[in-house]
Amino acid sequence: MTTPARYEPRMVEPKWQAAWEAAGLFAARRDPSRPKYYVLEMFPYPSGRIHMGHVRNYTMGDVIARHRRALGYSVLHPMGWDAFGLPAENAAMERGGHPKDWTYDNIADMRAQLKPLGFSIDWSREFATCDPEYYGQQQALFLDFLEKGLVYRKSAVVNWDPVEMTVLANEQVVDGRGWRSGVPVERRELPQWAFRISDYAEELLAALDRLDRWPEKVRTMQANWIGKSRGLQLGFSTVDAPDGFERIEVYTTRPDTLRGASFIAISPDHPLARHLERHDPAVAGFVAECRRLGTSEAAIETAEKRGIDTGLRARHPFDQGWELPVWIANFILMEYGTGAIFGCPAHDQRDLDFARRYGLPVIPTFEALEAPEPVGDVAFVPAKSDRVRWLRGFGWPEVATGDTAIEAAIDFCESRGVGRGVTKYRLRDWGISRQRYWGCPIPVVHCPDCGVVPVPRAALPVLLPDDVAFDVPGNPLERHPTWKHVACPRCAGPARRETDTMDTFVDSSWYFARFTSPRAPAPTDADEVGYWMNVDQYIGGVEHAILHLLYSRFFARAMHICGHLPATAVEPFDALFTQGMVTHEIYLTRDARGLPVYHLPEEVEAAEGGVRLKATGAAVEVIPSAKMSKSKKNVVDPADIVARFGADTARWFMLSDSPPERDVEWTAAGAEAAHRHLARLWRLAAEAAAADDPGDAAEDAALARALHRTIRDVTQGIEGFGFNKAVAALYAFANVLQRTGAGAGARRGAIAMLARLMAPMTPHLAEELWEMAGGEGLCAAGTWPVADPVLLAEETVTLPIQINGKRRGEITLARDLAPEAVEAAVLADAAVQRALAGAAPKKLIVVPGRIVNVVV
RNA sequence: GCCCGAGUGGCGGAACGGUAGACGCAGGGGACUCAAAAUCCUCCGCCGCAAGGCGUGUCGGUUCGAAUCCGACCUCGGGCACCA
Numbered sequence: 059m060t061t062p063a064r065y066e067p068r069m070v071e072p073k074w075q076a077a078w079e080a081a082g083l084f085a086a087r088r089d090p091s092r093p094k095y096y097v098l099e100m101f102p103y104p105s106g107r108i109h110m111g112h113v114r115n116y117t118m119g120d121v122i123a124r125h126r127r128a129l130g131y132s133v134l135h136p137m138g139w140d141a142f143g144l145p146a147e148n149a150a151m152e153r154g155g156h157p158k159d160w161t162y163d164n165i166a167d168m169r170a171q172l173k174p175l176g177f178s179i180d181w182s183r184e185f186a187t188c189d190p191e192y193y194g195q196q197q198a199l200f201l202d203f204l205e206k207g208l209v210y211r212k213s214a215v216v217n218w219d220p221v222e223m224t225v226l227a228n229e230q231v232v233d234g235r236g237w238r239s240g241v242p243v244e245r246r247e248l249p250q251w252a253f254r255i256s257d258y259a260e261e262l263l264a265a266l267d268r269l270d271r272w273p274e275k276v277r278t279m280q281a282n283w284i285g286k287s288r289g290l291q292l293g294f295s296t297v298d299a300p301d302g303f304e305r306i307e308v309y310t311t312r313p314d315t316l317r318g319a320s321f322i323a324i325s326p327d328h329p330l331a332r333h334l335e336r337h338d339p340a341v342a343g344f345v346a347e348c349r350r351l352g353t354s355e356a357a358i359e360t361a362e363k364r365g366i367d368t369g370l371r372a373r374h375p376f377d378q379g380w381e382l383p384v385w386i387a388n389f390i391l392m393e394y395g396t397g398a399i400f401g402c403p404a405h406d407q408r409d410l411d412f413a414r415r416y417g418l419p420v421i422p423t424f425e426a427l428e429a430p431e432p433v434g435d436v437a438f439v440p441a442k443s444d445r446v447r448w449l450r451g452f453g454w455p456e457v458a459t460g461d462t463a464i465e466a467a468i469d470f471c472e473s474r475g476v477g478r479g480v481t482k483y484r485l486r487d488w489g490i491s492r493q494r495y496w497g498c499p500i501p502v503v504h505c506p507d508c509g510v511v512p513v514p515r516a517a518l519p520v521l522l523p524d525d526v527a528f529d530v531p532g533n534p535l536e537r538h539p540t541w542k543h544v545a546c547p548r549c550a551g552p553a554r555r556e557t558d559t560m561d562t563f564v565d566s567s568w569y570f571a572r573f574t575s576p577r578a579p580a581p582t583d584a585d586e587v588g589y590w591m592n593v594d595q596y597i598g599g600v601e602h603a604i605l606h607l608l609y610s611r612f613f614a615r616a617m618h619i620c621g622h623l624p625a626t627a628v629e630p631f632d633a634l635f636t637q638g639m640v641t642h643e644i645y646l647t648r649d650a651r652g653l654p655v656y657h658l659p660e661e662v663e664a665a666e667g668g669v670r671l672k673a674t675g676a677a678v679e680v681i682p683s684a685k686m687s688k689s690k691k692n693v694v695d696p697a698d699i700v701a702r703f704g705a706d707t708a709r710w711f712m713l714s715d716s717p718p719e720r721d722v723e724w725t726a727a728g729a730e731a732a733h734r735h736l737a738r739l740w741r742l743a744a745e746a747a748a749a750d751d752p753g754d755a756a757e758d759a760a761l762a763r764a765l766h767r768t769i770r771d772v773t774q775g776i777e778g779f780g781f782n783k784a785v786a787a788l789y790a791f792a793n794v795l796q797r798t799g800a801g802a803g804a805r806r807g808a809i810a811m812l813a814r815l816m817a818p819m820t821p822h823l824a825e826e827l828w829e830m831a832g833g834e835g836l837c838a839a840g841t842w843p844v845a846d847p848v849l850l851a852e853e854t855v856t857l858p859i860q861i862n863g864k865r866r867g868e869i870t871l872a873r874d875l876a877p878e879a880v881e882a883a884v885l886a887d888a889a890v891q892r893a894l895a896g897a898a899p900k901k902l903i904v905v906p907g908r909i910v911n912v913v914v
Numbered sequence: 915g916c917c918c919g920a921g922u923g924g925c926g927g928a929a930c931g932g933u934a935g936a937c938g939c940a941g942g943g944g945a946c947u948c949a950a951a952a953u954c955c956u957c958c959g960c961c962g963c964a965a966g967g968c969g970u971g972u973c974g975g976u977u978c979g980a981a982u983c984c985g986a987c988c989u990c991g992g993g994c995a996c997c998a
Contacts (some may be wrong), residue, residue: 786937
């Protein structure tokens with residue numbers, strides 16, 4: 059025997075990785091004779107270091123990929139890089155250098171950290187979205203979308219930093235101020251390119267029902283995001299308003315409260331507000347202040363509700379003598395509905411807060427059936443399905459539900475010519491223009507004579523220029539001396555390139571399709587997408603539940619319209635799994651001013667009476683686990699873990715303990731325990747390999763039964779995304795294996811099967827076990843074990859006995875005893891006899907094979 | 915503010931509406947050792963000597979039976995359209 063005397067992952071892991079590579083096991087091959095399986099984890103942003111979240115994400119995908127391969131599928135499991143985006147430009151500004159170098163260096167670093175983890179990835183398909191080969195095809199897609207009318211120009215608001223003269227991302231706006239300049243941001247309108255996703259709102263909503271292998275919560279979030287609503291759109295005629303503003307169009311989902319209206323409120327971005335702004339300094343001041351909130355909906359909605367009375371009045375549609383004041387309010391969004399509402403303070407908390415602040419009337423339109431109370435500081439907002447008594451209805455029964463009243467109100471208004479019933483969606487068109495360098499150039503030219511002219515396809519890709527500088531603010535493409543100056547493709551006259559680049563969500567909206575033919579001279583290859591699509595299992599963080607996944611669903615439809623995807627692929631992800639984060643405790647001490655100073659986990663140690671700094675012995679505060687983040691220093695570098703324990707330990711620990719959809723806490727003790735367990739298995743295998751004891755038949759049979767239960771449980775665990783349960787079953791089997799009196803041959807047979815069961819999770823160790831147990835060839839090329847039903851059958855069953863729902867004893871009976879016989883046996887039980895004290899039971903519930911409950 | 919989740923021993927968690935705490939960590943006790951490491955055995959929800967009682971974020975409800983279903987609330991997390 060030449061095997062080393064103990065488990066040495068540093069030596070064996072590279073060996074097996076080389077063996078897999080030499081055997082070409084992970085190259086995805088289009089093989090129509092076999093079923094295919096496409097497993098995809100959301101591709102990483104190349105920040106430069108992989109983190110434990112990546113390890114968890116890609117380990118889960120690898121378990122699925124290796125399991126499916128063992129089941130005989132032709133598996134596609136690719137990897138790439140979501141490589142455009144802000145951080146590269148921020149790095150260039152802060153540290154100098156070029157976004158391109160920063161990005162490709164990071165990719166090289168991360169690839170080097172990822173490969174030692176032993177993932178069964180087809181690396182030949184790797185690409186980065188910043189490769190001209192990729193973004194050039196994306197530009198071709200853009201031109202296709204343009205031809206089909208799926209892209210258009212519109213005006214949209216952005217965060218404008220008046221000092222940096224730059225558009226800021228929402229992330230770069232902190233408390234309404236630019237993160238670098240510190241000055242209040244402004245909302246500013248710019249012409250932008252947008253995709254017509256809102257045309258597909260109904261389709262994207264309806265199709266959610268068919269995504270039955272997506273988490274319910276994700277479908278709910280998407281449905282709410284699309285936000286289909288039924289309501290009334292009506293015009294309020296104005297009194298003495300400026301020309302062109304004779305009517306204010308209002309959208310409401312509660313037309314039943316129309317007779318409780320107390321004011322009209324319009325958005326600060328409403329055309330009327332913009333008009334008044336030019337003539338009224340007070341309005342101008344208020345509107346300017348609103349624009350300092352930036353564009354983030356969260357910021358707008360959490361800001362204090364404020365408004366200004368325009369002095370204009372609007373007539374109530376049911377009573378021309380009833381005039382409502384017109385206010386501009388900071389919480390009305392121009393993007394939703396018509397950008398104007400009527401306020402009914404009695405039945406909307408936000409309207410009520412506003413009315414109380416500004417002394418506006420509160421007019422209830424309905425009240426509770428029982429114990430009605432006047433509205434104080436809490437609006438009366440029952441569920442629409444609740445029945446209420448109407449005080450100011452118009453034509454429906456006095457007692458009715460909100461739902462009934464809404465439909466009746468729409469009918470009534472339509473019959474009187476006051477507005478019309480409409481269906482609206484909250485979903486807005488997808489603005490993709492970014493005033494930044496490090497993104498995919500939008501392939502159009504602006505010609506003073508011809509207007510917007512697409513770049514000819516032969517001229518694609520429109521390459522980003524390399525000679526750019528980031529030492530001055532603004533878009534480097536805009537400032538570049540020559541790049542934007544081109545001849546118009548149509549008239550050959552002087553024209554200007556579009557200097558906006560695309561939102562990086564565009565890049566990630568079709569990468570899954572590109573993986574099927576990453577070097578094709580078109581966005582996709584019909585044979586390849588036909589074979590590989592759809593993604594059978596998609597895995598990623600729940601933070602992408604709405605935007606990325608919704609955009610991808612739209613993109614798949616648009617690509618289908620342009621002939622790049624088959625009709626069967628308009629829903630590109632058959633199954634979705636959203637995994638939890640990796641968390642860690644946070645360690646901190648305080649500086650002289652009491653501000654926190656964070657410390658890396660390796661800088662602290664547990665000591666008497668708490669945690670201390672290794673260097674100084676200072677006491678350390680421990681904060682409960684939170685998502686690993688560099689700023690809090692609660693990070694563990696996967697490369698360190700691999701160097702210390704090996705990849706299999708990192709993989710095993712990431713799968714154990716926590717269910718995959720929940721957060722998992724990284725602990726040093728847990729990682730060490732995982733490593734100890736793997737070393738124990740290695741030892742058991744080495745012992746079995748060297749032994750030749752005959753054992754005995756009963757022990758051999760007991761081991762076989764335990765093995766087959768394990769096969770069943772691990773298979774169920776993997777197929778049901780219960781990796782932690784599969785791990786628990788494998789721990790339990792290791793305990794059996796350790797204590798068994800079975801013979802060496804039986805033990806080797808069991809270890810060979812154990813190797814196959816562990817191969818998806820700890821593939822390197824599995825090869826070791828497989829080899830020591832005398833297995834032929836590579837374990838990674840093997841087939842998945844099948845549990846023998848005969849060995850799973852149990853002969854007896856132990857039933858707990860409850861008396862009045864409390865457990866009071868148990869009884870062991872033959873497995874398939876008739877219910878009457880079970881009842882008789884239960885009634886004869888001593889504990890039951892005692893509880894009954896001679897009386898007959900009121901009720902006897904027998905759940906076969908489960909439990910018995912005696913009600914006395 | 916709005917939408918979506920999650921809360922079970924000291925800790926991570928397990929449990930088709932049917933024995934709450936599988937499996938692991940930490941901890942206690944023991945074996946081996948000159949000693950230590952490693953390894954192995956064993957105990958381990960809380961209160962109680964015991965009988966027994968109490969326990970799944972809080973408060974109610976449905977049920978023979980609730981961690982699980984329903985309602986209200988609390989806390990923590992994710993998303994809110996230019997972070998990815």
